[in-house]
Amino acid sequence: MSEVIVVTSGKGGVGKTTTTANVGTGLAAMGKKVILIDTDIGLRNLDVVMGLENRIVYNLVDVVEGNCRIKQAIIRDKRYPTLFLLPSAQTRDKSAVNPSQMVKMIEHLKDQFDYIILDCPAGIEQGFQNAIAGADRALVVTTPEVSAIRDADRIIGLLEANEIHKMDLVINRIRYDMIRRGDMMSSEDVVDILSLPLIGMVPDDESVVIATNQGEPLVGSNTLAGRAYQNICHRILGREVPFLDLEKGISFWAKVSGIFHKN
Amino acid sequence: MFKNILKRKSSREIAKDRLKILLISDRVNCSPEMMEMIKNDIAKVISKYMKIDAKSMEIQITKTGNRGRGLKNPTLYANIPILDLNHDIP
Structure with a gap:
């Protein structure tokens, strides 16, 4: 049974592409057959985060327009044999693809992959509509900031309106020292406001920048962010994994110091 | 003076409070000012019958009732702490 997951946020720059790359890589490392689809037409990014930018021949728009077969556009990852990428087009715009074309393409991919993960563009225009069209569930990525949470709330409303009810929250760039x-x-505050089930808390970790520089997803590595992404993958597979120890340890201290800040 | 230092809100609390008000109006296309007016009016009416803590009262409109339960109609929730049920009308 394949599952189609859209990674979305509303606001730009909160970590959709990083989340897509790491969750996809993590699931592939766990033996699942995964395809990542970059739906951000005109601003393609997922290929560079994955370090696969030199292998692109055809792209999503070529597939939809029938310029190539879907197999020709899909790139195999250099690390994991069960991980694939369908890159977006850099020189076209959002209107090159419509939601019904996306649904058709995803239906075609469903019997070949366990997980189809769609990296959604920022915003709520056609690119967003394309990305969510064929999705079964959503990962809503946000950061603990007013603007990102406000946009996430908007997105949650739009996902509900589009009958996507299975939504989970990823809180990115958490700084425990600031909390x-x-x-x-x-994360409790954010969950309280958005009332979505929490699937992951990712700390603001320098290793994410380093990994992106190198084009290597850091899931599974011995970094805090790497472990956080690994845990998200387990939870997607339905396994119950406790949230990271350090997060727990510090949130205890946050409570203690919170006493001094309150009233 | 010491009391003032302790009473100062952390930026985390400011962010939370701003978001709560912001999302209420985002969800219903209703301005924060109007929500504040509704809140004050509710407080006024309830205060006729019992003593309430108007300062910590909260109101909220959710678009789908409780998320994920498939309710479609917006619902107005009011959380009004009661200080004294047997409040004599002055």
């Missing part, structure tokens, strides 16, 4: 000082909303 401790009372200068950043905690």
Whole structure:
């Protein structure tokens, strides 16, 4: 049974592409057959985060327009044999593809892959509509900031309106030192506001920048962010994994220092 | 003076409070000012009958009732802490 997951956020720059790359890589490392689809037409990014930018011949728009067979456009990952990427087009715009074409293409891919992961563009225009058209479930990525949470709330409403009810929340760029000082909303605060089930908390970790520089997803590596992404993958597979120890340890201290900040 | 230092809100709390108000109006296309007016009016009416803590009262409109339960009609929730049920009308 294949599952189609859209990674979305509304606001740009909160970590959709990084989440897509790491969740996809993590699931492939766990033996699943995974295809990542970059739906951000005109601003393609997933290929560089994956380090596969030199292998692109055809892209999503070529597939939809029938310029090539879908097999010709799909790139195999250099690390995992069960991980694939369908890159987006860089020189076209959002209107080159419509939602019904996406649904048709995804239906075609469903019997070949366990997981189809769609990296959604920022915004709520056609690119968003394309990305969510064929999705069964959504990962809503946000950061503990007012603007990102507001946009996430909008996105949640739009997903509900489009009958995508299976939604999980990924909170990215968490800075525990700031939470401790009372200068950043905690994951509990964000969950409280958005009322979605939490599937992952990713710390703001330098290793994410380093990994992106190198074009190597960091899932599974011995970094905090790497472990956080690994845990998200387990939870997607339905396994119950406790949230990271350090997060727990620090959130205890956040509570203690919170006493001094309150009232 | 010491009390003032303790009473200062952390930026986390400011963010939370701003978001709560913002999302209420985002969800119903209703301005924060109007929500504030509704809140004050509700407080006024309830205060006729009992003593309430108007400062910590919260109101909220959700688009689908409780998320994920498939309710379609918007619902107005009011969380009004009661200080004294047997409040005599002055």
